[in-house]
Amino acid sequence: MPEAMLFEKLSGSRVRCGTCQWRCSINPGRFGVCRMYQNVGGTLQNLSYARVSSMTADPIEKKPLFHFFPGTQAFSVGGWGCNFQCRGCQNWQISSVRNHNQAYGAREILPEQLIELTERNNCQGIAWTYNEPGIWFEYTLDGARLAKEKGLYTVYVTNGYLTPEALDIIGPYLDAWRVDVKGFTDSVYRRLARITHWREILEVAERAKTKWNMHVEVITNIIPTLNDDDEQLQGIARWIHDGLGELTPWHVTRFHPQYQMTELPSTPIATLEHAYDIGRAAGLRFVYLGNVPGHESESTVCYSCGKLVVARSGYQTNVVALNGSKCGYCGAELGFRMPGGGGHND
Numbered sequence: 001m002p003e004a005m006l007f008e009k010l011s012g013s014r015v016r017c018g019t020c021q022w023r024c025s026i027n028p029g030r031f032g033v034c035r036m037y038q039n040v041g042g043t044l045q046n047l048s049y050a051r052v053s054s055m056t057a058d059p060i061e062k063k064p065l066f067h068f069f070p071g072t073q074a075f076s077v078g079g080w081g082c083n084f085q086c087r088g089c090q091n092w093q094i095s096s097v098r099n100h101n102q103a104y105g106a107r108e109i110l111p112e113q114l115i116e117l118t119e120r121n122n123c124q125g126i127a128w129t130y131n132e133p134g135i136w137f138e139y140t141l142d143g144a145r146l147a148k149e150k151g152l153y154t155v156y157v158t159n160g161y162l163t164p165e166a167l168d169i170i171g172p173y174l175d176a177w178r179v180d181v182k183g184f185t186d187s188v189y190r191r192l193a194r195i196t197h198w199r200e201i202l203e204v205a206e207r208a209k210t211k212w213n214m215h216v217e218v219i220t221n222i223i224p225t226l227n228d229d230d231e232q233l234q235g236i237a238r239w240i241h242d243g244l245g246e247l248t249p250w251h252v253t254r255f256h257p258q259y260q261m262t263e264l265p266s267t268p269i270a271t272l273e274h275a276y277d278i279g280r281a282a283g284l285r286f287v288y289l290g291n292v293p294g295h296e297s298e299s300t301v302c303y304s305c306g307k308l309v310v311a312r313s314g315y316q317t318n319v320v321a322l323n324g325s326k327c328g329y330c331g332a333e334l335g336f337r338m339p340g341g342g343g344h345n346d
């Protein structure tokens with residue numbers, strides 16, 4: 001079990017974890033909120049290092065990342081547990097694990113093996129996904145360092161709850177930050193994720209972009225009656241525009257009833273289209289509907305000349321006309337990151 005990178009020693013052998021924004025204060029022998037860090041004799045240890053729950057080669061579009069190495073495969077790997085408790089979690093079988101022994105008994109894939117698997121599966125990069133990557137931070141850091149040595153791209157699919165100091169440690173080795181923004185009020189975050197302090201999620205996403213030049217895309221899973229009102233949607237859209245820039249993609253995805261939210265219906269398509277209109281009205285150039293196969297908004301159309309530049313259907317992607325980060329027809333900046341280093345920098 002590796003020692004955590006970010007913790008401070010407190011009186012009485014207690015420790016404070018600095019990995020995520022919970023900043024848990026943990027008594028000897030006890031665990032943090034995520035259950036994957038434990039105070040062992042006055043130091044903090046990560047219990048889930050390299051203990052993999054799931055891994056597979058996935059289209060990068062499935063993360064979803066639409067403006068980042070389009071059409072490539074990302075070796076996608078997940079661990080156990082979470083620092084949020086979302087009632088509608090799509091991956092609750094692994095994220096709801098509260099017993100670190102389940103993680104500790106799982107298969108071990110060391111960072112070197114992760115790189116080998118990525119290359120053997122003909123993937124161009126690694127995505128830490130399925131559960132929150134921040135709760136096995138040391139593992140993702142070791143993997144990301146090795147991946148960059150091998151010329152692979154690196155992606156965090158995250159709820160955004162990493163602390164700024166943790167971000168600053170892994171920032172040099174991460175290329176993309178796919179962050180979930182669930183709503184724009186305290187009450188929504190409390191109801192959806194049992195989180196009360198959420199605004200630092202926005203600051204950390206802005207820091208990922210401005211300080212570390214990561215490619216950032218935002219996702220909001222729209223859940224009927226919970227976060228489908230205009231206050232939430234306008235708040236998110238305006239923040240993306242002002243904080244991250246008009247070229248930042250916003251994925252508004254369809255909720256389906258599952259886990260502890262089986263009483264709610266699937267999101268009506270009209271609600272998602274309304275969110276699309278809100279995003280566009282806020283000045284966002286790219287709003288994509290998710291979990292709606294075949295919808296016309298899956299593809300990328302240049303906002304300047306109106307031509308199709310990337311065609312998508314499900315997870316089939318065809319790059320029609322890109323020149324690096326720009327439209328291949330008119331040269332408008334579209335904010336793509338491309339293999340070979342072509343990419344947009346503000």
Ligand code: SF4
Binds near residue numbers: 023083
């Ligand atoms: S990573 Fe886990 S232990 Fe550390 S602050 Fe977050 S929830 Fe607490």
